[in-house]
Amino acid sequence: MSQNTFKKKLKAGNSPKGGPRKTVFTWIEEKLDVKGFLGEGVPVQFIPPVSFLVLLALIYIYSNHRAENMVRKIEKAQQEVEDLRADVTTLEAEYMQSSMQSEVAKRAAALEIYELNQPPIKIEVEQ
Template identity: 75%
Template sequence: MSQNTFKNKLKEGSSPKGRSGKTIFSWMEEKLDVKKILGEGVPVQLVPPVGFVALLALIYIYSNLRAENKIREIEKAKQAVADIRADVTTLEADYMKSSMQSEVSKRVAAFELYELNQPPVKLEIPKK
């Protein structure tokens, strides 16, 4: 039985899936010229401290964004409380005005009930 072999369908100088041979990493390496900065490779002993600093930076950014969102929520809540407080004050003033004797007499005039102009009379029933 013969052995399985793979055919090389790529032409020389081309890359898989029709790409031009450059990846984003090779482009970054070309543009940033990492070899001038770091030499031939990245020093392995620098990876943990740099990773830790990057993690701290991400935590700092996350906490700042979260704090700003909370501040916006608090400001919205303060505005809502101020609006409700104004509504309550208006309703209380309307209620106090509507419960005045002159306002009540105006409303019951439609039912032909009028305010007395003389003091009430006390009726006394003699005991037997």
């Protein structure tokens, strides 16, 4: 059976492999090779204003995208309204045509109901 032993505690800032711990900034330095134009590393004092500008740019892009979507929806709704208006106009014209006396007489003739050619007669009843 093996003996119990104590594990060695890691010092702050070191990885378990013994090298320095990688942070976001070291990753950025490695991937972008910023030492060439920034010198030693990424200046931390520039991060808040740059992140604020990035946030403003994202808000601008989002609002522009929503505005374009809203314009597309409005144009689609306007086209639909125009189509419905044309349908209503057509139906009104058909209704007005079919409710004319001559058209009603033609449909009633199919049921063998004909128009009177003489005026109506008043019937009087004596009490």
